[in-house]
Structures are given as C-alpha cells and as structure tokens.
Amino acid sequence: QLQLQESGPGLVKPSETLSLSCTVSGGSISTPKKYWGWIRQPPGKGLEWIGTIHYTGDTYYNPSLKSRITISIDMSQNQFSLKMTSLTAADTAVYYCAKDEGTSWYHDWGQGTLVTVSS
Amino acid sequence: QSALTQPASVSGSPGQSITISCTGGSSDIGAYNNVAWYQQHPGKAPRVVIHDVSLRPSGVSDRFSGSKSGNTASLTISGLQAEDEADYYCSSFTRSTTHVFGSGTKVTVL
Numbered sequence: 001q002l003q004l005q006e007s008g009p010g011l012v013k014p015s016e017t018l019s020l021s022c023t024v025s026g027g028s029i030s031t032p033k034k035y036w037g038w039i040r041q042p043p044g045k046g047l048e049w050i051g052t053i054h055y056t057g058d059t060y061y062n063p064s065l066k067s068r069i070t071i072s073i074d075m076s077q078n079q080f081s082l083k084m085t086s087l088t089a090a091d092t093a094v095y096y097c098a099k100d101e102g103t104s105w106y107h108d109w110g111q112g113t114l115v116t117v118s119s
Numbered sequence: 120q121s122a123l124t125q126p127a128s129v130s131g132s133p134g135q136s137i138t139i140s141c142t143g144g145s146s147d148i149g150a151y152n153n154v155a156w157y158q159q160h161p162g163k164a165p166r167v168v169i170h171d172v173s174l175r176p177s178g179v180s181d182r183f184s185g186s187k188s189g190n191t192a193s194l195t196i197s198g199l200q201a202e203d204e205a206d207y208y209c210s211s212f213t214r215s216t217t218h219v220f221g222s223g224t225k226v227t228v229l
Contacts, residue, residue: 037218046122046223047157047165047208060216063120096164104212105155105170112164 022097035100141209153212
C-alpha cells in the first residue's frame with residue numbers, strides 16, 4: 001500500500017521561503033511511468049495544482065507560480081520536495097503531495113499539511 | 120491559468136441521479152481525454168472517483184460515471200446516498216503540459 005507523508009513547518013513568515021518534503025513509502029519513487037505532484041488548497045477554497053516532477057528530473061509548473069517554485073526529487077530518500085519563495089498570506093493553504101498515475105490523475109494522496117503565512 | 124468552471128452547488132434526494140458539469144476550453148478538456156473527478160469530504164484529502172474521462176478506479180462504486188462532450192465534462196452520481204455529500208472537483212491536462220482543477224461543486228443530499 002503506497003503512502004505519502006508531507007513534512008515541513010506549519011508557520012512561515014511573510015517574504016520567507018517554504019520548504020516541504022513528501023516521503024513515499026510502500027513503493028519506489030523511480031517508477032518510470034508515474035509522476036509526483038504538489039497540490040494546495042487555501043482554507044475554504046478549491047484545489048490548485050502547483051507542479052509535478054518525474055524521477056528523471058523533468059518538472060512541470062503552474063505558470064502562475066513558476067517564478068517562485070522549485071520541485072526536486074531525492075531518490076536515495078524516496079522523497080520529493082517543494083520550495084516556494086516570497087511567501088504572502090495568499091499562500092496559506094493545506095499542501096498535499098500526490099502520485100500522478102501518468103495520465104494526469106492523482107490516485108494516492110498524502111494527508112495534507114497546513115501552512116500558515118503570518119508574522 | 121483559469122480554473123475549469125463548475126456549478127457551485129448541486130443537490131438531490133436519496134436515490135436520485137445528479138450531474139455535475141465541468142467546462143473548460145479547446146486547450147484542456149476539448150483537447151485531451153485526461154479528465155478526472157475527485158470527491159473530498161471535509162478535512163480529508165481528495166479521492167479520485169473517475170479518471171481518463173470515464174474510467175473508475177478499483178473500489179469506486181459504479182454509481183459514479185463520467186463523460187465528455189466538446190469542452191465540457193460531466194460526472195453523474197446515480198442512486199444518490201448520504202455518503203455522497205461532499206465537494207467534487209474536476210481536473211484536466213492542458214496543452215501547456217500543466218494541470219488545472221475545476222472550481223468545485225458542493226453536493227448536498229436532501
């Protein structure tokens with residue numbers, strides 16, 4: 001049974017950088033036809049796709065966030081990460097990591113981690 | 120990129136069928152058969168109920184069905200049950216090799 005677990009700070013100050021990791025267990029992150037993604041959901045609002053990475057290092061980003069985000073992968077740790085710079089209150093959200101089955105649908109999700117941007 | 124358009128809310132009585140629409144454009148839904156639907160209960164992570172327009176993952180009730188016509192995808196829930204009350208989101212692959220979600224629909228079982 002594949003499991004994904006997000007980890008990172010729950011509180012970040014405005015203008016600072018957010019770093020989140022997603023640890024994958026029960027399966028390999030280097031599965032050829034699968035991708036690994038980040039999705040967020042502001043409190044009371046809808047889902048927003050952040051970006052996706054393949055184990056080869058290919059990345060795909062939401063154009064509206066592209067200038068502020070970097071997604072990377074660490075196969076030795078079986079985890080992938082999200083870095084987001086210049087945070088504002090608008091970045092307050094539950095951040096989910098998930099596995100893309102290869103045709104743009106996410107079957108396995110982490111439980112989500114709430115990140116609050118506040119001084 | 121703009122979110123796909125969904126109705127804010129849809130309701131139905133137990134046993135009835137409801138349909139949720141998801142409207143995009145020629146660069147997403149209209150161009151690809153990579154439409155998925157997610158169910159999300161309060162405080163929980165989303166769960167996929169339909170992928171690739173009309174395919175159901177293992178373990179998902181056959182009361183959920185999906186379809187697509189032009190730039191609009193649809194999710195139908197038949198035999199509505201109390202447990203179906205949740206938020207539903209569509210999603211699609213896009214021509215710019217990105218991914219976009221719908222605005223979300225709250226389903227209420229009367």
